[in-house]
Amino acid sequence: MRSLRTTSELGLRPDAAGKVRELFDLGDELLIVATDRISAYDCVMAEAVPGRGVVLTVMTLAWLARFPDVPNHLVTADPARFPEPFREHAEALGGRTMLARKAARLPIECVARGYLSGSAWQSYRQTGEICGIRLPAGLRRAERLPQPIFTPATKAETGHDENLSFAQAAALIGDGPAAAARDLTLRLYGEAAAWAAERGVIVADTKFEFGLIDGRLSLIDEVLTPDSSRFWPAGEVRPGSEPPSWDKQILRNHLDSVGWDHASPPPPVPPWVLERTAARYREVLQILFAAEAAPWRRYLE
Numbered sequence: 532m533r534s535l536r537t538t539s540e541l542g543l544r545p546d547a548a549g550k551v552r553e554l555f556d557l558g559d560e561l562l563i564v565a566t567d568r569i570s571a572y573d574c575v576m577a578e579a580v581p582g583r584g585v586v587l588t589v590m591t592l593a594w595l596a597r598f599p600d601v602p603n604h605l606v607t608a609d610p611a612r613f614p615e616p617f618r619e620h621a622e623a624l625g626g627r628t629m630l631a632r633k634a635a636r637l638p639i640e641c642v643a644r645g646y647l648s649g650s651a652w653q654s655y656r657q658t659g660e661i662c663g664i665r666l667p668a669g670l671r672r673a674e675r676l677p678q679p680i681f682t683p684a685t686k687a688e689t690g691h692d693e694n695l696s697f698a699q700a701a702a703l704i705g706d707g708p709a710a711a712a713r714d715l716t717l718r719l720y721g722e723a724a725a726w727a728a729e730r731g732v733i734v735a736d737t738k739f740e741f742g743l744i745d746g747r748l749s750l751i752d753e754v755l756t757p758d759s760s761r762f763w764p765a766g767e768v769r770p771g772s773e774p775p776s777w778d779k780q781i782l783r784n785h786l787d788s789v790g791w792d793h794a795s796p797p798p799p800v801p802p803w804v805l806e807r808t809a810a811r812y813r814e815v816l817q818i819l820f821a822a823e824a825a826p827w828r829r830y831l832e
């Protein structure tokens with residue numbers, strides 16, 4: 532299984548790098564490479580999880596294909612159609628890279644939640660509401676909500692995103708765009724949750740990013756991946772406790788077992804943890820999108 536921790540291994544120099552992705556600015560377009568880096572407790576590990584970036588990208592492509600009427604940023608993921616110097620690295624970049632239209636990003640994260648978890652659980656416990664939405668009393672952690680809700684958040688460049696009420700989101704981006712983003716977020720979440728539920732996977736929540744491309748509200752970034760969503764195995768959800776994270780639990784358990792303080796540089800991650808984590812990512816892709824992933828299999832082997 533090949534692995535790519537950074538595009539510098541290929542002699543490339545990205546214009547921007549996040550925790551996972553490296554971006555190349557091509558003018559009107561961006562080349563977005565999902566590396567195999569992995570973070571836990573907000574820290575990036577020194578090791579890579581082989582194929583993780585391919586899973587994230589192939590899953591995004593599969594979801595985009597399921598929403599053909601929704602404008603999105605994808606130009607091509609076919610490495611033979613990338614401009615040089617990227618095309619010559621087709622083997623290393625294939626499956627993990629999207630050539631995308633550059634968008635004017637909405638400065639909010641568009642989150643849909645069908646279950647009570649994460650910051651929504653914290654907020655509910657303290658106030659009975661989340662993002663100004665009052666929820667029924669007596670809900671337990673990881674419980675299904677009466678209906679999916681839209682809980683936008685700021686896009687913090689550093690630190691943690693902060694939850695916004697709908698009115699606050701509308702004040703930031705305008706009433707019309709906020710309503711459009713909310714409606715699209717809830718629609719996409721509903722369709723995705725139904726698709727996943729048929730395959731034994733609960734999408735507890737997910738975060739979309741939208742941008743304007745040619746003036747149209749368009750899906751950008753990654754879509755409904757394990758990094759942007761909480762995927763739970765349907766059989767393991769017990770309201771009252773947090774279900775295991777599908778993908779990162781093995782890594783988190785390992786980090787907990789060695790007593791890491793989440794502040795000092797992360798401890799080394801043994802190969803077996805990386806291999807089992809890599810297998811979990813491939814597994815969820817296989818469960819949700821076996822057919823759609825087939826053309827990309829060579830990049831996953």
Ligand SMILES: Nc1ncnc2c1ncn2[C@@H]1O[C@H](COP(=O)(O)OP(=O)(O)O)[C@@H](O)[C@H]1O
Nearest residue numbers: 548549550551552604631632633634740751752
């Ligand atoms: N089509 C696009 N146009 C402009 N920005 C984009 C587009 N697609 C993704 N992005 C941005 O690229 C970055 C992806 O890098 P990533 O490693 O995921 O960063 P982060 O650590 O902030 O999540 C995000 O900041 C995202 O908003």
Ligand SMILES: [Mg+2]
Nearest residue numbers: 549552752753
């Ligand atoms: Mg991101």
